[in-house]
Amino acid sequence: MSDNDQVPSWSGAPVCPLPLTNHETVQLAHGSGGRMSAELVAKFFQPRFSNPYLDRLEDQAVLPRPAGRLAFSTDTFVVDPLFFPGGSIGDLAVNGTVNDVCMSGATPLYLSVGFVLEEGLPLATLHRILLDMEKAAGQAGVTVVTGDTKVVPRGSCDKIFINTSGIGVIPEGLALSAASLEVGDQIIISGTVADHGMAVMTCRQGLSFHAGITSDTAPLSSLISEMLRATGAIRTLRDPTRGGLAATLNEFAGTSGKGLEVVRELIPLRPEVAAACEILGIDPLNVANEGKLVAVVAADAAAGLLAAMRHHPLGREAVVIGEVVASHPGLVAVKNAMGILQILEMPLGEQLPRIC
Amino acid sequence: MKYLSEYRDPQVARQILAEIHRLTTRPWVVMEVCGGQTHAIVRSGIDQLLPKEITLVHGPGCPVCVTPLETIDQAIAIAASPGVIFCSFGDMLRVPGSSRDLLTARSAGADVRIVYSPLEALQLARENPASQVVFLAIGFETTAPGNAMAIIQAEREGLENFSELVCQVLVPPALRALLASPANLVQGYLAAGHVCTITGLDEYWEIARSQRVPIVATGLEANDILEGLLMLIELLEAGRCEVLNQYSRSVRPGGNLPARAAVNKVFEVVDQKWRGIGELPGSGLKIRQEYQNFDAAQRFAVGKIKVAEPVECISGLILQGLKRPDACGAFGSRCTPEKPLGATMVSSEGACAAYYLYKPLN
Amino acid sequence: MCLAIPGKLVEIFAEGGLKMGRLDYDGTINKVCLEYVPEIVIGQYALVHAGFAITILDEEEAAHSFDAWREFNNIREKEGAITFDNRPGKVRD
Numbered sequence: 109m110s111d112n113d114q115v116p117s118w119s120g121a122p123v124c125p126l127p128l129t130n131h132e133t134v135q136l137a138h139g140s141g142g143r144m145s146a147e148l149v150a151k152f153f154q155p156r157f158s159n160p161y162l163d164r165l166e167d168q169a170v171l172p173r174p175a176g177r178l179a180f181s182t183d184t185f186v187v188d189p190l191f192f193p194g195g196s197i198g199d200l201a202v203n204g205t206v207n208d209v210c211m212s213g214a215t216p217l218y219l220s221v222g223f224v225l226e227e228g229l230p231l232a233t234l235h236r237i238l239l240d241m242e243k244a245a246g247q248a249g250v251t252v253v254t255g256d257t258k259v260v261p262r263g264s265c266d267k268i269f270i271n272t273s274g275i276g277v278i279p280e281g282l283a284l285s286a287a288s289l290e291v292g293d294q295i296i297i298s299g300t301v302a303d304h305g306m307a308v309m310t311c312r313q314g315l316s317f318h319a320g321i322t323s324d325t326a327p328l329s330s331l332i333s334e335m336l337r338a339t340g341a342i343r344t345l346r347d348p349t350r351g352g353l354a355a356t357l358n359e360f361a362g363t364s365g366k367g368l369e370v371v372r373e374l375i376p377l378r379p380e381v382a383a384a385c386e387i388l389g390i391d392p393l394n395v396a397n398e399g400k401l402v403a404v405v406a407a408d409a410a411a412g413l414l415a416a417m418r419h420h421p422l423g424r425e426a427v428v429i430g431e432v433v434a435s436h437p438g439l440v441a442v443k444n445a446m447g448i449l450q451i452l453e454m455p456l457g458e459q460l461p462r463i464c
Numbered sequence: 465m466k467y468l469s470e471y472r473d474p475q476v477a478r479q480i481l482a483e484i485h486r487l488t489t490r491p492w493v494v495m496e497v498c499g500g501q502t503h504a505i506v507r508s509g510i511d512q513l514l515p516k517e518i519t520l521v522h523g524p525g526c527p528v529c530v531t532p533l534e535t536i537d538q539a540i541a542i543a544a545s546p547g548v549i550f551c552s553f554g555d556m557l558r559v560p561g562s563s564r565d566l567l568t569a570r571s572a573g574a575d576v577r578i579v580y581s582p583l584e585a586l587q588l589a590r591e592n593p594a595s596q597v598v599f600l601a602i603g604f605e606t607t608a609p610g611n612a613m614a615i616i617q618a619e620r621e622g623l624e625n626f627s628e629l630v631c632q633v634l635v636p637p638a639l640r641a642l643l644a645s646p647a648n649l650v651q652g653y654l655a656a657g658h659v660c661t662i663t664g665l666d667e668y669w670e671i672a673r674s675q676r677v678p679i680v681a682t683g684l685e686a687n688d689i690l691e692g693l694l695m696l697i698e699l700l701e702a703g704r705c706e707v708l709n710q711y712s713r714s715v716r717p718g719g720n721l722p723a724r725a726a727v728n729k730v731f732e733v734v735d736q737k738w739r740g741i742g743e744l745p746g747s748g749l750k751i752r753q754e755y756q757n758f759d760a761a762q763r764f765a766v767g768k769i770k771v772a773e774p775v776e777c778i779s780g781l782i783l784q785g786l787k788r789p790d791a792c793g794a795f796g797s798r799c800t801p802e803k804p805l806g807a808t809m810v811s812s813e814g815a816c817a818a819y820y821l822y823k824p825l826n
Numbered sequence: 827m828c829l830a831i832p833g834k835l836v837e838i839f840a841e842g843g844l845k846m847g848r849l850d851y852d853g854t855i856n857k858v859c860l861e862y863v864p865e866i867v868i869g870q871y872a873l874v875h876a877g878f879a880i881t882i883l884d885e886e887e888a889a890h891s892f893d894a895w896r897e898f899n900n901i902r903e904k905e906g907a908i909t910f911d912n913r914p915g916k917v918r919d
Contacts, residue, residue: 389554467832
């Protein structure tokens with residue numbers, strides 16, 4: 109366990125008092141289904157997520173019949189360190205799955221949460237993470253309806269891993285897909301790239317690095333509602349998490365079979381993020397984002413969509429960065445500062461391990 | 465970023481390019497020595513905008529690329545030893561040894577850590593007194609002063625668990641070797657600005673005069689390289705075998721004296737094998753007798769290692785500027801940054817990696 | 827390994843007997859060893875390689891280069907030759 113597990117001073121929100129228990133750290137018995145498990149649920153989980161579905165404490169949540177097609181997504185969060193400027197593993201666990209669900213255009217409704225805890229994890233750390241999750245769920249408008257906790261012996265996992273699965277309802281008639289890209293479509297990014305990945309990377313450098321970089325983790329559901337209200341001509345949405353913008357653009361090119369072209373100078377980048385990328389020798393296009401989306405929209409609807417996005421706090425820096433083209437089908441090309449087009453490949457693995 | 469972005473201004477680049485076009489009256493073969501220069505050139509695409517009379521040849525200035533296979537295998541063997549924390553710059557992790565690389569060794573349980581400075585490795589030694597911390601000290605003259613300081617500091621503090629596995633190489637002997645080769649077609653050189661920042665320009669004057677070639681020390685941004693190239697073309701067109709300093713904001717004629725003093729204190733010049741090129745006299749550095757306690761090669765007897773280069777890899781020819789990366793049959797197919805056959809494809813300064821990462825669309 | 831990044835010195839301190847500093851790169855602050863630039867003062871820019879400052883950037887030389895290029899078009903018209911300070915004038919046979 110490193111110093112990063114201590115409650116950090118930048119977390120911001122007023123801290124709820126730590127529930128009283130006989131232990132300071134997670135014990136194996138907390139995961140065994142017996143009295144200590146029940147105590148953990150009652151004192152730590154339930155107060156954070158209380159709602160009629162969860163409070164029944166059944167083996168499953170029984171949900172009302174959905175009003176339409178369901179979007180369903182799952183993601184597991186193993187970020188290291190647990191707390192970083194701008195958020196924590198708790199924020200990512202909620203926002204990450206909320207975002208995956210709402211990229212379909214769905215309104216996110218319910219989450220499940222599964223924890224794997226390492227024996228010895230300070231309960232204060234768990235409490236802090238749960239407070240972040242509570243706040244994030246509230247902001248995203250989602251309800252945590254069911255959950256599970258396992259505890260593994262010291263060394264079998266690294267502090268805490270969280271899985272969340274999410275369900276949302278897709279508006280009638282909406283069918284977003286990267287397969288529907290057409291030549292001339294405009295590619296829009298909702299804001300600056302590489303903030304999250306570099307926040308975590310520079311935080312990992314510890315004392316050597318103090319970057320003024322904060323993670324952009326945020327739920328994008330309300331921004332997407334505004335976007336769908338503004339135009340029916342959006343082809344597809346995606347949040348560029350692991351692998352960054354490069355991965356997302358390559359996925360679009362692969363699925364659609366179309367060529368994509370973006371201009372590097374148009375891609376928004378914070379100066380301190382650009383600097384950190386220079387120092388660490390990393391291409392910002394390959395770095396994870398946790399509060400941004402890429403939208404592909406028909407050309408004549410682009411201006412209207414941008415205006416709608418810029419009205420929203422999470423879309424103020426939205427900008428067109430490129431378009432779908434007739435040439436080089438299936439390939440993504442980037443125009444560099446000298447005006448030369450270069451192929452942007454799918455990023456290699458392990459550039460930035462355990463970034464989300 | 466200040467002192468960085470200005471040197472990437474495309475407008476200035478175009479102005480310099482226009483001048484280069486105007487000045488060039490006949491074919492010239494020019495080598496940029498440093499891998500950082502190669503990457504800047506390929507990334508910015510300026511090589512595609514030069515007059516066709518100018519042929520740019522990529523040089524051997526990639527320290528990871530020229531590290532002998534024996535050293536890589538030695539590093540992996542040490543990393544796999546119990547009780548060792550093995551520290552290295554990130555590039556080295558995927559350089560293939562004879563049978564595996566440091567990353568595979570890490571997956572198999574070796575404690576291999578990426579550091580950005582030898583001082584980080586030193587700090588690990590302080591924090592882990594029960595472990596042996598070994599730092600892979602690879603580099604050109606730019607890196608030697610830092611590696612020297614880590615050893616000087618370790619001695620000052622009486623650290624007994626810190627050592628370096630050294631493969632430091634020197635540029636001027638390599639230039640002399642390339643110039644002496646009958647296959648050499650290069651007529652002028654762009655020298656590495658950060659190496660010259662440490663060493664100064666005296667040795668380059670010696671080469672320019674005795675070998676009758678012009679040399680210009682340049683910075684590593686696109687416009688630095690373009691300006692340096694312009695100056696070099698001027699010298700070539702005028703038949704002047706001089707050394708010029710494009711990077712005057714960083715390079716002083718005498719170099720960095722305290723840095724050179726530290727290097728001389730800790731290291732001595734030896735003959736060194738360069739992967740793909742062979743042994744070059746007086747081209748490397750070795751830890752002096754007085755500091756042998758900090759020499760990992762002596763501390764860890766890993767025995768004579770039998771090395772085997774992959775048959776298809778032409779890194780050696782690429783490092784000598786005799787072939788380009790895209791001339792290799794395996795380029796981009798059997799050899800990629802993810803599964804490299806040679807170091808030139810995996811190093812951040814390797815020519816093959818540059819060609820792969822910044823593939824022009826046509 | 828040849829890569830060195832420019833940053834502005836904002837703090838000097840000692841650590842383990844070594845002269846250390848903190849450099850500001852557009853908002854990212856990094857700890858750096860200053861032993862090889864002993865004369866550096868706060869506010870100056872340095873180039874950093876592998877955690878060590880290797881040179882103090884000469885602002886005059888840098889500005890010189892910009893000014894030379896900014897005035898370049900004018901000079902070229904007037905003299906028909908390239909003028910950089912301490913570089914050879916163009917000689918054509």
